[in-house]
Amino acid sequence: MSDAITLTDTAAALRDGSTTSVALTQRALAKADALDDQLGVYLARFDEYALERAAVADEELAAGVDRGPMQGIPIGVKDTLAMAEGPTTAQSLVLDPAWGEGRDAIVVERLKAAGAVITGKLTTMEFACGIPDRDKPFPIPRNPWNLERYAGGSSSGSGSGVASGLMLGAVGTDTAGSIRLPAMFCGVSGLKPTFGRVPNAGCTPMGYSMDHIGPLARSARDCGAFLQVIAGGDNRDPYAVDLPVPDFLASAHGSLAGVRVGVVRSLFSPGDDPVVRPAFEAAVEVLKTFGATVVDVVLPLYEEMSGAAFLIQACEGMAYHLPDLRSRWADFFAGSRQILGTGALFSGADYVQAQRVRRVAQRKLAALFAGVDLIVTPGASQGATSLARMEEEGAASLIGVLHTAYWNAVGNPALVVPMGFNADGLPLSLQLGARPFEEALLVQAGDAYQQATDWHLRVPPLATSSLTL
Amino acid sequence: LRAPLYARSAGSERRPEPDQSAVVDAMLAAAGLSPEATEREDLIATYAMFKPVVEALYAVPEARYEAPALVFQAAPKLTPWGA
Numbered sequence: 246m247s248d249a250i251t252l253t254d255t256a257a258a259l260r261d262g263s264t265t266s267v268a269l270t271q272r273a274l275a276k277a278d279a280l281d282d283q284l285g286v287y288l289a290r291f292d293e294y295a296l297e298r299a300a301v302a303d304e305e306l307a308a309g310v311d312r313g314p315m316q317g318i319p320i321g322v323k324d325t326l327a328m329a330e331g332p333t334t335a336q337s338l339v340l341d342p343a344w345g346e347g348r349d350a351i352v353v354e355r356l357k358a359a360g361a362v363i364t365g366k367l368t369t370m371e372f373a374c375g376i377p378d379r380d381k382p383f384p385i386p387r388n389p390w391n392l393e394r395y396a397g398g399s400s401s402g403s404g405s406g407v408a409s410g411l412m413l414g415a416v417g418t419d420t421a422g423s424i425r426l427p428a429m430f431c432g433v434s435g436l437k438p439t440f441g442r443v444p445n446a447g448c449t450p451m452g453y454s455m456d457h458i459g460p461l462a463r464s465a466r467d468c469g470a471f472l473q474v475i476a477g478g479d480n481r482d483p484y485a486v487d488l489p490v491p492d493f494l495a496s497a498h499g500s501l502a503g504v505r506v507g508v509v510r511s512l513f514s515p516g517d518d519p520v521v522r523p524a525f526e527a528a529v530e531v532l533k534t535f536g537a538t539v540v541d542v543v544l545p546l547y548e549e550m551s552g553a554a555f556l557i558q559a560c561e562g563m564a565y566h567l568p569d570l571r572s573r574w575a576d577f578f579a580g581s582r583q584i585l586g587t588g589a590l591f592s593g594a595d596y597v598q599a600q601r602v603r604r605v606a607q608r609k610l611a612a613l614f615a616g617v618d619l620i621v622t623p624g625a626s627q628g629a630t631s632l633a634r635m636e637e638e639g640a641a642s643l644i645g646v647l648h649t650a651y652w653n654a655v656g657n658p659a660l661v662v663p664m665g666f667n668a669d670g671l672p673l674s675l676q677l678g679a680r681p682f683e684e685a686l687l688v689q690a691g692d693a694y695q696q697a698t699d700w701h702l703r704v705p706p707l708a709t710s711s712l713t714l
Numbered sequence: 715l716r717a718p719l720y721a722r723s724a725g726s727e728r729r730p731e732p733d734q735s736a737v738v739d740a741m742l743a744a745a746g747l748s749p750e751a752t753e754r755e756d757l758i759a760t761y762a763m764f765k766p767v768v769e770a771l772y773a774v775p776e777a778r779y780e781a782p783a784l785v786f787q788a789a790p791k792l793t794p795w796g797a
Contacts (some may be wrong), residue, residue, distance in 0.1 A: 261771075276739075344797070348795075348796050349784070350795075351795065374735045416770065446795035447795050447796070454783070454784060480792055480793055481792065481793050481794065481795040483787075483792055546774065548770070549770055549771060549774060551767070552764070552767035552770065552771065553771060555764075555767075556764070556767070556768065556771075563745075567745065567746075570745075570747055571745075571747065574747070574749070579753075582749065582753060583753060583756055583757070583760070585748060586742070586747055586753070586757055587760050587764070589741050589742055589744070589745035589747055589757075590741055590757065590760065590761045590764065591764075591768065592739060595768050595771070597782050598768075598771045598772055598777065599771055600782035600783045600784050601777045601780045601781065601782050602771045602774045602777045603782075603783040604777075604780050604781060604782065604783040605774055605776045605777050605780050607783065635736075642718065667755060
């Protein structure tokens, strides 16, 4: 029996009077008191501020002031985004404490204006890069389904916090999979929007041309409601696209009639967890029951884009960090040093060539999308990696495991939703990709899938205490 | 996590050509970076692993006359964040 409740269901409960934002926030904070020493979700908490904002939300709702579904909802923000209530560290010893001091990232501004209750700043991999490092004075984010497993990164606290009920949604960032990986490993939903759909200004960069800010929450519908608030252009961000923001929930009506789904089966390999393929095939069958038609497809230039994604983020990240890498090498996490240092190994021409091939891949993918409306792949070929293995092998423990970076390189939106568990009780996920700026179709398909399944409502045993949110 | 392709163990199974070590040393020196010895070895292994990946990008025929996926705006309508 699940004790999970979704963000959108909670928004309805706030409006029918069956709960209050103050009560929700108090329970969320109490749950964090009980669990966060084990999980490593928070880098900073703003309890007093959150309770104040919750009280305001309750007062406004009682007075008929409705700011939409994020109003009164306890959420967290990855600590790569600036927020005036506290310092931004990017989970690093290196970031200048003056960076972003007293200011809000554009996304944080929008969430505050929508009445969301931000309870604190969440753990990440250093600068949204690398892997956990026990030698640095920051929490090790752990997976709520098994504390010896990795929560996924880099939006680690966002994934484990939502999965454990410490919050109903969280802001993540995604340069090669950093929203989707923790969502997948922790068993919640995660939406990487189209590049430019959400302004990045006020967030520390990792790869300028591949960084995306987006939501993690229990359901695809939740992600749509969350994205509704943070999407839209802003002239303070050079990459933000000033397009109309549609109603992301308008088409989530439980039908996929007429939707053509391209199914990618070429990513399976003999080393995959044997449960992944049958879980994926079962998920495809569910989409068909809602009226979708399916056809096999192959993602064009998949290997090239996976390589280009790494090259581009290494070069762009190194450009940002080079002065600090020169003067404060040892202050960076070991995993960050290795990834960022790789940026020195590529030439300027290599970087430009990667950007040229990226354009080719965009064109080829657009041609593929002329024949299908959605593309589905497994999100990863296994469940969460063990922390011990990650410490032993570094990021090599995830080689060939993740199928996320392609969508950063091409810029299209991608959603992950839970699709089952493996024999170790670890979550597995389905990934759906769409044409640029067609996030609404992702929400529609994810919502339909989640009407027929309850994987997204499963709660880790560790979190199924009386302190339910 | 940003770098599923980075491989310490997988890279260490490769035996880079001696000239690759020299290339990596020169690139690191040019960038002004001073990794520890084990980190240097890892970066050499990474370079060996990525060399064919980079060459594969130059081998995509459709890219021959393609423009990069970056757009420079001569007249950006931008107010810096925090200004």
